[in-house]
Amino acid sequence: MKPLALIGTVLAVAAVTAALLLSGSSYAVQVAITALIFVILTASLNLVTGTAGLMTLGHAAFYGVGAYAAALLSTKLGLSFWVTLPLAGLVTAFFGFLVALPTMRLTSIYFAVATLAIGEMIVVAITNWTGFTRGPMGIRGIPSITVFGHEGLTVNLLVVLAATLVSVWAIWRLTHSYYGNGLRALREDDQCAEAMGLNAVRLKIEVFTIACFFAGIAGALFAHTSGYISPESFRFGESILLLTMAVVGGLGSVPGSAIGAIILIVLPELLRGAGNVRMVAVGVVLFLCILFLPKGLFGEVSALAFARNQLRRAGLGWSR
């Protein structure tokens, strides 16, 4: 990143944070926390889908795994947030690894369908395993984040902000490095990447596991900042929302992920007065984006070219 852009970003983040804290609006802070959690989710999804070209439709389920791991570890074992946060990441990464092992040899949309199915299986399991997860009733009373004995919304916002900055930095490094070039090569043409000496299966398993780690981190942040979780937050619709955020921001772009997530969290909140029409607005944003900004705000690949590539590899494509 160019130094000027970096300084600008830091200043903008600091200014918005200060404004939020000074405004004293707990509602605005809560929206900001949600937006930041979705920045982590979208950036990690974009690493897998936008950069490495693996379309995943089950990312929200891994977010759920992280949230439930954190909630159960803290309510059943009494572990503090600082322990459950990394553990939730690791548990989710392990889940992702187990899912990746058998599915990584599937190509393009077959992989997407597999992740969709696995995502739903995870949510159904959480919903029905009432003895362990309390099922649809959800888990309440998840202890909030404490820093040196302090807790509350301000602490939540600052901790979530710090976690988001670290996560986004890590994903940025992974994307903008030779390692990231290897991932892009997989997206562009995985057979050709293999002919250059890249172990495509290993890279795909790795990047999927890493993305699940960050989804788990986001889940833990959500569990501890909201105090209550239920399976409803991790359904297929949320995965599609994450995909929409990545497409609007731009496939393969880290700043795009952040901006896409913020737009699609904040916009519906601004339109709250409009009732259910606000979800239509989200659809309109996606539609207009694909129509007028095919690469999203900062993307490397146009969403349509991406979809065409996925279908072509599955042998279902329309010609160029």
Add this chain to the structure above:
Amino acid sequence: MVAMSALLEIEAVTRRFGGLTAVDAVSAEIAQGALVGLIGPNGAGKTTLFNLISGVTPVTSGTIRLAGETITGLEPYQIARRGIGRTFQNLRIFPNMTVFDNVSVGPLGHTRNFWWEPLGLGGARAAAEREQITKSARDALARVGLSAEANELAANLSYGKRKYLEIARALAGRPRLLILDEPAAGLNERETSELARFIRELNGEGLTVLLVEHDMSLVMEICQRVMVLASGRKIADGTPAEVQRDAAVLAAYLGTEDEAHA
């Protein structure tokens, strides 16, 4: 030529697809430093043989060795790491990546490329590898004359330049054997002769090259040795002059039945 050791040894390699024998007991050796052409009419099995060498398709029977080491049964990426670089018949670059990033994938494939390296946890070895990738990629771009376009998107290059980009990507991996699959396809006469000169230069620097071509003219012009495939079998192997006089080759290309028995 006698003193040269064989870099690539193909021993009685066969590949069947169901009832079709695409490559039928082909044996050949490619000497270290040679520039060898592989030609044959459409459907002769050239691309299949190529895919067998690079590991994309497993052999039905037979053995392929690179510098004495058996490579049959290895994954394509393992074969690439052992020193076989290739280009593709239908030009397969990474269009949504920059020219430099395209080429960096060549040497990247030969590094360990651990995921924690970009997070600054790779230590001195990773830093040395990164420098090596940068250097190899820059050298390869300079070699094909694309340094000025390094930051362009690969998709924006002209067709001819994309060909060179693909070759640069293979060269950046510092292969021991470079296999070019129909490099002249889609090029005009002037571009083809430029490419011929370039391939000869690479070979002159000691690189072993196997050129797979449908069109005979380029191969006849630059190769020291030419192998001819027809219907999956090797029907001729010799200097361009010898091959051009070979009755079986003429029959295969012209399709005249009565000359085939000669």
